[in-house]
Amino acid sequence: MFREDFIIHIFSGWRSFLRKCLFRVLRVGPIPSHIAVIMDGNRRYAKKKKIDDMTGYDAGALALLHLIIYCMELGVKYVTAYAFSIDNFRRHPEEVQKIMDLTMESVMLLTWISKLRTVRVHFAGNLQLLSADIQVAAKRLMESTAGYNNFVLTICICYTCSEEILHAVEESCKEKWDDGIGIIGYDRGNDYERLIKVVDIEKHMYMAIAPEPDILIRTGGEYRLSNFLVWQSSCCHLSSLGTVWPEFGVFHLVWVVLDFQQNYHYFAKKKMQL
């Protein structure tokens, strides 16, 4: 499904020209620095198009690549995508295998794109749950792109926010313990002094690499976070779209950014109050 000529197709011709004009107008307003997406509706798309579920996922991966390119052109620096939740391991083994194969294919393609466009690629989640070959390929890609800071793509894989928090709490405890500080807070008369602080936890989150998202998009018409960036999304603009993920395109992105811009002052104020 991944043909390198799709990049040439997307960058060239009148489509690219129109997109750039549209983005120039959009840039008159504030541009989000971080967009996160829950790519829901791949199987529904497959059903609608009367194709098999696996081809639906292929189309979903292609939609993600398009989003990455649009965001680069628009000036959004961080994109985070929920590719596979730990709960997704409960799906049919054949389906899990297909998403894993797609992950491996994506790693290969991203290796190529990251060099071409200096993209930093980060995988967030409990990577130990991945097969050894994907772990090696993912770690190699993360290491080889660690020096880039032009654009940061985070793929959340084997991820849930509860697992991320558990991991971060565990790491913070280990750190304090190793430093001989201890982990239990103590009473100082009227106030309680915590030894593990929010900053300690945040330092060890899988998502520590990126600022909190400004916009969280969920496609497929659902209004749930499904354990995605729950910690990080307290002040972000939530956008639920009825469209299924493989059909997400440039006009959906423009719509969401316009909606964000309309509410920008409210969100900026909220962030300052926290």
Ligand SMILES: CC(C)=CCC/C(C)=C/CC/C(C)=C/COP(=O)(O)OP(=O)(O)O
């Ligand atoms: C880079 C990379 C690894 C890309 C992954 C590609 C991709 C689109 C993954 C989506 C995975 C997923 C479980 C989506 C939920 O849709 P669903 O299957 O639950 O759809 P439904 O709501 O129609 O059932």
